[in-house]
Amino acid sequence: MTASLFRNYIAGEWVAGATTTINRNPSDRSDVIGEYAQADAAQTRAAVAAARAAFPAWSTGPVQERANILERAATEILARKDELGRLLSREEGKTLPEGIGEAMRAGYIFRFFAGEVLRMAGEKLPSVRPGVDVEMTREPIGVVGLISPWNFPIAIPAWKIAPALAYGNTVVMKPADLVPGCAWALADILVRAGLPAGVFNLAMGRGSVVGETLVNHPDVAALSFTGSVETGRAIAAKMAARMAKLQLEMGGKNPLVVLDDADLPTAVNCALQGAYFSTGQRCTASSRLIVTRGIHDRFVAALTDRLAALKVDDALAPGTDLGPVVDQSQLDTDLRYVAIGRDEGAQLAFGGERLERPKDGFYLAPALFTEATNAMRIAREEIFGPVAAVIRAADYDEALAVANDTEFGLCSGIVTTSLKHASHFKRQAQAGMVMVNLPTAGVDYHVPFGGRKGSSYGPREQGRYAAEFFTTVKTAYIAP
Numbered sequence: 001m002t003a004s005l006f007r008n009y010i011a012g013e014w015v016a017g018a019t020t021t022i023n024r025n026p027s028d029r030s031d032v033i034g035e036y037a038q039a040d041a042a043q044t045r046a047a048v049a050a051a052r053a054a055f056p057a058w059s060t061g062p063v064q065e066r067a068n069i070l071e072r073a074a075t076e077i078l079a080r081k082d083e084l085g086r087l088l089s090r091e092e093g094k095t096l097p098e099g100i101g102e103a104m105r106a107g108y109i110f111r112f113f114a115g116e117v118l119r120m121a122g123e124k125l126p127s128v129r130p131g132v133d134v135e136m137t138r139e140p141i142g143v144v145g146l147i148s149p150w151n152f153p154i155a156i157p158a159w160k161i162a163p164a165l166a167y168g169n170t171v172v173m174k175p176a177d178l179v180p181g182c183a184w185a186l187a188d189i190l191v192r193a194g195l196p197a198g199v200f201n202l203a204m205g206r207g208s209v210v211g212e213t214l215v216n217h218p219d220v221a222a223l224s225f226t227g228s229v230e231t232g233r234a235i236a237a238k239m240a241a242r243m244a245k246l247q248l249e250m251g252g253k254n255p256l257v258v259l260d261d262a263d264l265p266t267a268v269n270c271a272l273q274g275a276y277f278s279t280g281q282r283c284t285a286s287s288r289l290i291v292t293r294g295i296h297d298r299f300v301a302a303l304t305d306r307l308a309a310l311k312v313d314d315a316l317a318p319g320t321d322l323g324p325v326v327d328q329s330q331l332d333t334d335l336r337y338v339a340i341g342r343d344e345g346a347q348l349a350f351g352g353e354r355l356e357r358p359k360d361g362f363y364l365a366p367a368l369f370t371e372a373t374n375a376m377r378i379a380r381e382e383i384f385g386p387v388a389a390v391i392r393a394a395d396y397d398e399a400l401a402v403a404n405d406t407e408f409g410l411c412s413g414i415v416t417t418s419l420k421h422a423s424h425f426k427r428q429a430q431a432g433m434v435m436v437n438l439p440t441a442g443v444d445y446h447v448p449f450g451g452r453k454g455s456s457y458g459p460r461e462q463g464r465y466a467a468e469f470f471t472t473v474k475t476a477y478i479a480p
């Protein structure tokens with residue numbers, strides 16, 4: 001154990017873990033961010049017990065105190081956005097502007113939910129029985145377990161923690177083991193913002209240990225998970241067996257439809273940003289570019305030119321457009337899918353090869369396939385890297401059918417100047433979110449986020465819709 005060990009926060013104390021992990025910079029493997037504690041099952045159970053003990057006072061305590069704490073956290077996150085953004089870019093590999101943008105998003109989310117604390121409205125109706133009133137109110141659920149993935153190390157913890165606390169729940173947070181740094185920094189901020197002991201607990205560590213313990217613990221009343229479909233499915237089976245409340249945000253294979261009448265620069269910008277920025281490691285990334293034949297060749301030529309001009313390098317270096325892939329395992333996955341695409345008969349129009357840079361990082365040239373079909377594995381399976389495939393479509397109707405022909409349904413985009421097609425697509429896209437003339441990735445923080453089909457399960461996250469998951473409704477009948 002080193003002096004700079006970053007500890008877990010359990011029952012109001014910073015505690016060493018059963019084991020530790022070294023957090024390294026994917027842009028430069030020689031750069032160690034720190035040594036982070038990993039909780040075992042017993043420590044995770046202690047965190048749940050602390051959250052359970054803190055629930056009665058927190059859930060019924062003064063709402064002004066709750067709002068103040070969340071507001072103080074928001075203010076500190078925003079004041080430290082550059083430093084937090086740098087930490088984020090260092091541990092996850094997205095570029096510094098993207099890292100700072102994500103840190104700001106986390107700050108605004110806390111500010112939004114500080115306001116929501118005071119807006120937890122109910123409803124009152126006349127009863128069908130004379131003289132009786134009926135009231136519907138929202139109440140917190142209890143101890144909630146929060147499990148996040150590595151690709152948004154501060155925004156996803158923020159958009160789960162802030163509503164959980166705002167609506168009066170107590171929390172055990174398990175961040176992704178690959179990127180504990182931002183979650184630790186967030187915990188440190190929350191503690192100093194004045195949370196009473198036990199209300200918020202940080203249990204860093206392995207999914208197979210900390211995550212499993214939360215999923216199986218009878219005192220965890222609700223669990224919010226973001227991550228892969230595979231892990232989400234396994235969690236769902238266990239949570240259903242003990243009939244606990246569950247919210248899953250999982251993968252995507254998001255389409256961006258480009259029609260003949262599209263403004264070409266808009267289409268290319270949407271594809272470039274949506275498919276490749278943040279190294280393509282976004283659940284909302286547009287990995288299927290469905291392009292009608294009249295614009296196909298011009299679109300591919302313009303996008304290839306833009307890809308060739310992108311600078312892939314150290315996430316912290318000025319001018320870097322794409323940082324590294326997050327780790328060796330994800331890099332191997334990306335390269336394997338590039339090989340699969342070629343074997344399936346798609347044309348590799350650009351990139352897809354490992355890049356050497358002065359620093360020892362996981363650099364990959366962004367890959368663009370053309371002549372792909374929607375039946376290919378590169379068009380059906382989430383790759384989660386800077387790899388996209390162009391699928392040619394005859395017309396709008398075929399493009400829409402291809403867009404919807406997927407087991408996922410997170411975000412669907414279209415680039416068109418036709419109001420008729422934009423309006424039709426908005427209604428017919430089988431996705432939780434639709435973008436018209438905008439990239440599929442990049443969303444507001446104050447409106448619902450989530451998908452359909454295999455992408456999501458349970459109520460939406462973010463905005464006031466977050467109350468659907470983080471509260472339970474009570475109907476009270478009152479006679480004088």
Ligand code: NAP
Nearest residue numbers: 148149150176177206207211212227228231249250251283
């Ligand atoms: P992952 O492997 O499923 O891991 C997600 C989280 O679950 C991690 O904290 C992980 O811990 C934990 N975990 C693993 N096994 C577990 C188990 N048996 N029980 C409980 N928890 C367990 O996903 P990832 O690779 O980190 O993230 C990439 C995926 O997230 C992609 O599929 C992406 O599309 C999805 N994602 C979705 C959204 C959305 O809102 N729809 C947003 C962002 C990302 P470890 O750290 O120890 O593995």
